[in-house]
Amino acid sequence: MEKFLSGDEAFAEGIRLACPDVISAYPITPQTIVVEKLSEMVEDGSLDAEFIHVESEHSALSCAMGASAAGVRAFTATSSQGLLYMAECLYYASGGRFPIVMMNANRSTALPWNIYGDQRDSLSQLDSGWIQAYAENAQESLDLALMSYYIAEHKTVSTPFMVNLDGFILTHTYEQVDVPTPEQAGKFLPPYETENKLDPENPKNMAFSAGPDTNYIFKYKEHAAMFRAIPVIEEAERRFAEIFGRQYSGLIDAYLTEDADYILITLGSIAGLCREIAGQLRENGVKAGVLRIRYMRPFPAEALAKAVSSAKALAVLEKDISFGNEGTVFTNVNSALHGAGMTAPAYNFIGGLGGRNISHQDIIRIFETIQSGTAKRVNFIGIGEEENS
């Protein structure tokens, strides 16, 4: 059924279709609507879940972990400071291999205090052992809500999953969204079954410590499981397309990259505008392309390098900065390009921090400067030439 929904509302609809048993969440702008909608769904009986009001984000994820350890499907959602506050628990959940799904509304982090969107919150947690996907629009948000459980709970993966939505730009803007039926969703997503649970019939020692002799092996296995998510993501998307008629493209979403000379790599909701500009440039004879990273973890190193192999120059546009270095997405992309033996110059464009707009003109300029070779290695959009050195 077609509905007019915001990104947050679409995600909540997706979670209702995934039928989690426990939802534990603490509201934070711009994620709040997800929590509000889900609590309304539990209240009106359209979602049969235990909704637990917790006193903090640290508790929200701890509670979800407890639910997962009891063998049921758990959901939580957060943003920005909330994600940072639950950071300790992120590692517990991934190390314990609890396939919790969490929505994160990408938002700037304090100080200065700011509620608007950038991606510094989730990108600071790339090493926490969670699968990280970045949605572009409300439909993809809903679809990822469903697919995330399929992937996270898959026996070979068993890893928690963070779905990221750009704060306000995606969480609060409205689009027409196709909301599947519960029957379709039930056909797609099998019930959650696990051996990794508290079971009085089969008592287990859970969430224990492990010394230097075995700790490293646990970490290796966690790492290997993340890579096993790659074929499972493909499998999930294939099954999803069969049931819902929408086909996604795995870890990356490549647009006109096959023969492109100049490729802009980015993630999240800005990709739509980038594709529009690339289309316009094509009309003017510039072979432009856009590559949207859908998954930051597992990182699409091979797929990405292959997709941009024709490029003469590359731009990485991100709403992130690792202070004292460069954008973290850029670091990851460069490593992939280097690994594939690519030598085309790559430039980093930092923009949109604290919700600052990235304009049509800014993106045109990115393409212009990588084409002319006048871009610096790291460029700060909207900060003047003198300061930006």
Place this chain on the structure above:
Amino acid sequence: MIIKPTVREKKIFSFQDVPEDTSFEAGYLVSVNSGWRSIRPVVNAGTCIGCMQCYLYCPDGVISIQNGKAVIDYDFCKGCGICSKICKPGAIGMERER
């Protein structure tokens, strides 16, 4: 009946032995654990009335009642002294470890 976990023999875990998730067979202790105890509770069996208060309060579950008297498992007692504090008849004294 009091069921206590047993100490398992030291086991070398191979790559395959290590589970994917942090869950493993329950009911075993991997080593004795009392090395940091500086004082130890000592039960005066003549004074002990077997009221089980120490058994209930012991945070590490190392006290059992045998033949109506409190018995302390020194392999796991950390020497916190809670049993001594809670003992109404004053049957548990704390002695310095040597």
